[in-house]
Amino acid sequence: MRVRGRRRCRACGSEWSYFETGEPACPDCGSLRSVGVDEDRTLHTDAPVTLDLEAARSALADRPLQEVAEQAERAARDYVNRRGFVDAGALQALDDSYLAAAELRTVAGELRRRSAPADDAEAHFLALLRGAEDGDRPEEVPRSLHTARGLATATVVGDYRRDVLTWVEDGPVDGDQAPPVRPLLDRLRAHERRIEAIDGAVSPGTADRLVAAARALGEYLRTGETDARDRAQEHLGRLDMAVE
Numbered sequence: 001m002r003v004r005g006r007r008r009c010r011a012c013g014s015e016w017s018y019f020e021t022g023e024p025a026c027p028d029c030g031s032l033r034s035v036g037v038d039e040d041r042t043l044h045t046d047a048p049v050t051l052d053l054e055a056a057r058s059a060l061a062d063r064p065l066q067e068v069a070e071q072a073e074r075a076a077r078d079y080v081n082r083r084g085f086v087d088a089g090a091l092q093a094l095d096d097s098y099l100a101a102a103e104l105r106t107v108a109g110e111l112r113r114r115s116a117p118a119d120d121a122e123a124h125f126l127a128l129l130r131g132a133e134d135g136d137r138p139e140e141v142p143r144s145l146h147t148a149r150g151l152a153t154a155t156v157v158g159d160y161r162r163d164v165l166t167w168v169e170d171g172p173v174d175g176d177q178a179p180p181v182r183p184l185l186d187r188l189r190a191h192e193r194r195i196e197a198i199d200g201a202v203s204p205g206t207a208d209r210l211v212a213a214a215r216a217l218g219e220y221l222r223t224g225e226t227d228a229r230d231r232a233q234e235h236l237g238r239l240d241m242a243v244e
Helices: 054-059 065-082 096-113 119-134 143-170 178-197 204-223 226-243
Strands: 006-009 015-017 034-036
Touching: 054 065, 054 119, 065 096, 065 119, 096 119, 096 143, 119 143, 143 178, 143 204, 178 204, 178 226, 204 226
Parallel strands: none
Antiparallel strands: 006 015, 006 034
């Protein structure tokens, strides 16, 4: 959405940045009546939110695994739903915290629905529960959770691609850069949809390569470095070959 980020409270006169608080209420008096101070509206999709898994970790001591998974799934979903990749008009990187939270959401949902998850699947979930707040994901993925990583990756890259497209269409990319970007975005979308169509049944390496392509494309748009664009094309080329 496009907002006037600098706000002035009509009730008490305080000014604050919506980009910093992510809340429409005045931080001083709580009033919802405010006016935008900035002359122009700025594209903004992110929110200053943190992933908090402490309650789910604490529940491990005395609650069934399925209940812990449900708590973790809810916390990860709330975090992902509030996050975005354009902050006050600036395109951001596809960060590890978002990736880890999205995978935790998917894995937790899988375990919540299983009456007796395998030991390696449970261990993977617990590793995510310990590390997702810091953006840590286990490198090794149990075969039974390959689809979970695949689906989580497709969702994440789709979220990022849509924000990138919105940012490009908002106008910060000049005419020289815009033409080669859209075909790359279309290729990202094609691989997302393929992974979704096969219910995430790809190797973790394939999933990680799709993330690498999205990250390289984002880096190219943020910095203009053609090396980043070339890396995005290389990753997408290898994904194309894998499909063939």
